[in-house]
Amino acid sequence: MExxxxxxxxxxxxAGLTAGLYAGRSRLDTLLIEKGQDGGQIAITSEIENFPGxxxxxxxIESGAELIARMTAQVAHFGVERLSANVTEVELxxxxxxxxxxxxxxxxxxxxxxxxxxxxxxxxxxxxxFTGRGVSYCATCDGSFFEDFEVFVVGGGDTAVEEAxxxxxxxxxxxxxxxxxELRAVESIRERAFANDKIEFMWNSVVVGxxxxxxxxxxxxxxxxxxxxxxxxxxPDDGMFGVFVFIGFLPNSELFLxxxxxxxxxxxxxxxxxxxxxxxxAAGDVRKTPLRQVVTACADGAIxxxxxxxxxxxxxxx
Amino acid sequence: xxxxxxxxxxxxxxxxxxxxxxxxxxxGCVPCAALTPHIEALEEKYGDQxxxxxxxxxxxxxxxxxxxxxxxxxxxxxxxxxxxEELVKDDCTPEAIEExxxxxx
Numbered sequence: 001m002e003x004x005x006x007x008x009x010x011x012x013x014x015a016g017l018t019a020g021l022y023a024g025r026s027r028l029d030t031l032l033i034e035k036g037q038d039g040g041q042i043a044i045t046s047e048i049e050n051f052p053g054x055x056x057x058x059x060x061i062e063s064g065a066e067l068i069a070r071m072t073a074q075v076a077h078f079g080v081e082r083l084s085a086n087v088t089e090v091e092l093x094x095x096x097x098x099x100x101x102x103x104x105x106x107x108x109x110x111x112x113x114x115x116x117x118x119x120x121x122x123x124x125x126x127x128x129x130f131t132g133r134g135v136s137y138c139a140t141c142d143g144s145f146f147e148d149f150e151v152f153v154v155g156g157g158d159t160a161v162e163e164a165x166x167x168x169x170x171x172x173x174x175x176x177x178x179x180x181x182e183l184r185a186v187e188s189i190r191e192r193a194f195a196n197d198k199i200e201f202m203w204n205s206v207v208v209g210x211x212x213x214x215x216x217x218x219x220x221x222x223x224x225x226x227x228x229x230x231x232x233x234x235x236p237d238d239g240m241f242g243v244f245v246f247i248g249f250l251p252n253s254e255l256f257l258x259x260x261x262x263x264x265x266x267x268x269x270x271x272x273x274x275x276x277x278x279x280x281x282a283a284g285d286v287r288k289t290p291l292r293q294v295v296t297a298c299a300d301g302a303i304x305x306x307x308x309x310x311x312x313x314x315x316x317x318x
Numbered sequence: 319x320x321x322x323x324x325x326x327x328x329x330x331x332x333x334x335x336x337x338x339x340x341x342x343x344x345x346g347c348v349p350c351a352a353l354t355p356h357i358e359a360l361e362e363k364y365g366d367q368x369x370x371x372x373x374x375x376x377x378x379x380x381x382x383x384x385x386x387x388x389x390x391x392x393x394x395x396x397x398x399x400x401x402x403e404e405l406v407k408d409d410c411t412p413e414a415i416e417e418x419x420x421x422x423x
Binding site: 036037039043044064065086102131132133134135136138140141142144145147214215216240242 | 344345346347348349350351352375376379382383386387388389390391392406407411413
């Protein structure tokens with residue numbers, strides 16, 4: 001007979017890693033599956049200002065990757081089994097859950113879905129063509145290519161403004177393109193952005209087209225008030241510029257749609273992270289929740305894992 | 319993996335013979351670091367049939383731009399000095415890299 005785990009956690013971001021930590025400490029026989037790098041979205045975030053205890057010195061704000069490396073080590077310490085694989089299919093209905101990967105099928109009594117979210121795209125012509133050729137969703141990955149070049153950041157929330165500030169380390173000028181006439185980012189971040197003389201703003205504007213010959217060198221920007229469109233072209237000496245997009249996220253829930261209850265593709269749970277299916281829990285950004293932060297993802301993961309332990313012990317599942 | 323730099327890229331890749339795989343990575347690129355063990359595993363498997371190389375783009379920015387690399391990770395195949403195929407960002411998964419490598423052996 002194939003091995004039956006107590007718990008399989010899908011996704012090793014802050015929610016999945018914290019669920020793994022709590023499950024490991026509770027001595028649940030746990031498998032944690034991750035398809036890429038641990039941390040998900042937060043692993044590519046340049047600075048995490050708002051994770052409690054996350055500052056590693058008075059002048060040093062920790063990066064996402066540094067924080068996640070500690071979480072990963074902590075999970076390993078408590079003996080959680082790991083698998084690097086892409087989950088291709090899930091069977092969640094019965095008492096025994098089956099999680100399919102190209103390395104085989106894994107079985108468990110409970111599943112925590114912690115698959116997170118992915119960046120929302122602009123959705124304009126040229127976006128796919130120029131991804132990796134001027135269009136980016138990852139400042140820590142691609143910022144250094146734009147040393148002394150011009151960069152545009154699309155978005156007006158915390159992530160957009162923080163990453164814009166990070167990009168000023170490289171770019172000679174960073175212009176934030178925002179569809180409204182004020183930033184949505186919190187005050188402390190806004191203050192730093194307005195004080196940064198490398199940052200400029202293009203208000204009431206959306207990007208409706210991206211152009212170039214192999215490399216991004218132009219874009220069409222539309223005024224959201226007047227509807228007027230204009231072409232923004234790279235400085236001829238540069239021949240290129242960067243567009244970094246931070247306009248929110250969409251849940252990684254495709255595998256679960258139609259299987260558990262969702263709203264706008266976000267998985268619905270009760271306050272104990274239970275989904276509509278017994279033995280199936282969700283935690284973090286994939287869940288319908290009013291706040292999607294590292295700290296809330298961690299909290300979700302802890303609650304989910306403790307609920308799994310409780311439901312197994314009381315015979316509700318398993 | 320053969321580590322490239324801006325001095326030997328021309329000689330190894332652009333004047334090289336046969337198919338050559340180039341792993342374009344950068345300092346601080348977490349997805350690139352996550353790919354490295356997978357690419358090393360592919361080198362174990364296919365390294366006798368195709369040359370595996372890696373370029374730190376952070377130290378060779380102009381060279382990277384000349385190769386139209388402006389976003390990471392990228393894993394590309396060169397043949398006779400030309401980039402003939404590349405996998406960029408989300409498309410650059412261990413499975414997709416292996417499929418690409420198989421086409422050139």
